[in-house]
Amino acid sequence: MKAFSSHEVPPEYPFCFLVDPRGYLLAEVMIAIAIFSIGFAAVGSLILTTTGNNSNANILTQATLLAVETLENLKEETVQDLAAGVYSDANNPIDDRGNSGGIFNRSWVIDDPIGYDTARRVRVTVSWHRLGTGRAIELTSITRGDGT
Numbered sequence: 001m002k003a004f005s006s007h008e009v010p011p012e013y014p015f016c017f018l019v020d021p022r023g024y025l026l027a028e029v030m031i032a033i034a035i036f037s038i039g040f041a042a043v044g045s046l047i048l049t050t051t052g053n054n055s056n057a058n059i060l061t062q063a064t065l066l067a068v069e070t071l072e073n074l075k076e077e078t079v080q081d082l083a084a085g086v087y088s089d090a091n092n093p094i095d096d097r098g099n100s101g102g103i104f105n106r107s108w109v110i111d112d113p114i115g116y117d118t119a120r121r122v123r124v125t126v127s128w129h130r131l132g133t134g135r136a137i138e139l140t141s142i143t144r145g146d147g148t
Contacts, residue, residue: 059103060137062096063126066106067139069098070124074108079145082120084111103128119144 070089074082088107095102105127113121120143127136 059128059130060135063104063128063135063137064139066094066096066098066104067124067126067137070106070108071122071139071141074110074122074124075141075143075145077145079118079120079143082110082122082143082145084120085109103130113142 086107086109088105089098091098091100092105092107093102094100094104094106096104098106106124107127108122108124111121113119121140122143123138123140125136125138127134129135
């Protein structure tokens, strides 16, 4: 029987990669780096998407709170004080606290939905532009005035 050195492949095992283990650790390290790279890229993408979604949700919440605040203030008025028409905030564009200088535009429409001068429909719209995209929310309520 012929003796083979440690770096020769016996003829009965022509495709055996474990006969000469030199460089095997390098292959393991390269595969591990590739797997971790894919994992880190996925986590990075997840972080970017989550951050963007959180920012959008924050802006949507601020806009909703601005609309609710306006709607509640208008519902406190008497029906006679709520003249039908289209109105907009004098401070437009406004920030999340209603002060001038933000990204939001707030407007509202008041009309008489049934025609007997006993109730008013109030529609408050808050719109904004961010990253080249326009968005808006609209809240509608029917009020008899004095908070009801």
